[in-house]
Amino acid sequence: MNICVIGCGYVGITCAVCFSRLGYRVVGLDNDPGKVKLLQQKKPPIYEQYLEEFLVQDGGNLSFTYDPSVLAEAEVVFITVPTPVSIEGNWDLSYLESAAHSISEHISGHTLIVNKCTAPVGTTEKVGQWITEAGVSPSEFEVLSNPEFLRQSTAILDFLHPYRIIIGGHSQEQRERLRHIFSPIINQDFPSPIPECSWQISTPVPTLLTTPRTAEMIKYASNAFLATKISYINEVGNICREYGVDVNEVARGMGLDSRISPSFLEAGVGFGGSCLPKDTRALIGMGKTVGYQPKLLEAVLEVNREQPLKMVKLAESRVGDLAHKKVAVLGAAFKAGTDDTRESVAFTVVDELLTKKALPVIYDPMALEKVRQRFGDTIIYAGSAREAIIQCDCVLITTAWEEFRDTTLYDGKVVIDGRSTLSGIDSIEYERIC
Numbered sequence: 001m002n003i004c005v006i007g008c009g010y011v012g013i014t015c016a017v018c019f020s021r022l023g024y025r026v027v028g029l030d031n032d033p034g035k036v037k038l039l040q041q042k043k044p045p046i047y048e049q050y051l052e053e054f055l056v057q058d059g060g061n062l063s064f065t066y067d068p069s070v071l072a073e074a075e076v077v078f079i080t081v082p083t084p085v086s087i088e089g090n091w092d093l094s095y096l097e098s099a100a101h102s103i104s105e106h107i108s109g110h111t112l113i114v115n116k117c118t119a120p121v122g123t124t125e126k127v128g129q130w131i132t133e134a135g136v137s138p139s140e141f142e143v144l145s146n147p148e149f150l151r152q153s154t155a156i157l158d159f160l161h162p163y164r165i166i167i168g169g170h171s172q173e174q175r176e177r178l179r180h181i182f183s184p185i186i187n188q189d190f191p192s193p194i195p196e197c198s199w200q201i202s203t204p205v206p207t208l209l210t211t212p213r214t215a216e217m218i219k220y221a222s223n224a225f226l227a228t229k230i231s232y233i234n235e236v237g238n239i240c241r242e243y244g245v246d247v248n249e250v251a252r253g254m255g256l257d258s259r260i261s262p263s264f265l266e267a268g269v270g271f272g273g274s275c276l277p278k279d280t281r282a283l284i285g286m287g288k289t290v291g292y293q294p295k296l297l298e299a300v301l302e303v304n305r306e307q308p309l310k311m312v313k314l315a316e317s318r319v320g321d322l323a324h325k326k327v328a329v330l331g332a333a334f335k336a337g338t339d340d341t342r343e344s345v346a347f348t349v350v351d352e353l354l355t356k357k358a359l360p361v362i363y364d365p366m367a368l369e370k371v372r373q374r375f376g377d378t379i380i381y382a383g384s385a386r387e388a389i390i391q392c393d394c395v396l397i398t399t400a401w402e403e404f405r406d407t408t409l410y411d412g413k414v415v416i417d418g419r420s421t422l423s424g425i426d427s428i429e430y431e432r433i434c
């Protein structure tokens, strides 16, 4: 079967390399020639575990191009382009519209079009409408929604061994067609390319066949719920702090209840990335569009806005006025295991430090190039955690990279830990954010 994946970002590349591993012939299509060139040389344009090996060992059935005419060969097209949402909660579907335009110009023969983008309820129908309006007969294609739930840093593992698959189509026949494409994953019926994988998932993978609108809402409701869990535990943590109670211990106790579960209960500096903030804003926007004020979700974002600022306040309370003082910021990626800095809380911390006229000294093992693009020469860059720390009296830990757990790095320093990275050290002045 010939598959084309439009958009070779974090989701698209993962989808392309995994489907090619399952034996499908896959072409990744992206309109960024620089990215395509790297991929053609089997060099990953992003950092993600296993990606480089998967690109190198592609079995000869994976290719990349920026020429949309390849769509003519595709029996199935996955769309994985950006769907940004403004701070005010307004979504931008122009990338999807342009992908739909390419599809309408080039598809030939009956084509299954699968929208993997996180987009407001009704978008999958809209994709179909754009293609029809461009002159393609509805009998030539069908559009389904298949929201993606992979997590950056474990994207390939998540794609091949998911907790669930959601398929939104207008008819049972359409849904079954897409289910068939996922059947090796649903039945876990392939030699694991990652032998050390110890993922605990049920087989067959739970698969929900539903309407496109329900599938779209499941994705938003899931991400906004995870964001809510984080802001909830951060709020509890802020209260715990004042009572001298360890919020991590509280979270452990809560997580023992299977109705609550321990995941996403790590109190700290808050959530960032390209999904949780954006998707929560979009759900708020969707509520407002129909005249509903989503008070709980607005509070989730409000708590999250304040957490990074608390870190800087704590630093001030320990070392006094920060003006002209160097402050080490460890971590720029929104989480460990990725080079992605989209909506990273580390950036909010750096912005706040600059407002206080401090001199941030930043280190990240994977994301420094992206920090440079954002901050230029307004901040100082370090080549290692040690190099950053040595210059500063105060250290802020904003991403939980494994190398930051080395307690010998911090002798004699004030450390404000936004990710519960350290424990059991008394040679330093150490505080967790909550």
Ligand SMILES: NC(=O)c1ccc[n+]([C@@H]2O[C@H](COP(=O)([O-])OP(=O)(O)OC[C@H]3O[C@@H](n4cnc5c(N)ncnc54)[C@H](O)[C@@H]3O)[C@@H](O)[C@H]2O)c1
Residues within 6 Å of the ligand: 006, 007, 008, 009, 010, 011, 012, 029, 030, 031, 032, 035, 080, 081, 082, 083, 095, 098, 099, 116, 117, 118, 119, 148, 149, 150, 151, 152, 274, 275
């Ligand atoms: N990143 C995640 O962890 C994640 C997880 C689940 C769902 N999603 C959703 O998946 C979608 C893609 O997210 P992402 O993080 O992979 O985005 P991304 O920004 O990393 O990648 C998008 C890619 O699409 C390309 N592109 C844009 N318009 C195009 C067009 N018309 N034709 C061809 N290529 C085009 C861009 O050049 C880019 O390489 C979004 O809707 C996002 O919300 C993301």
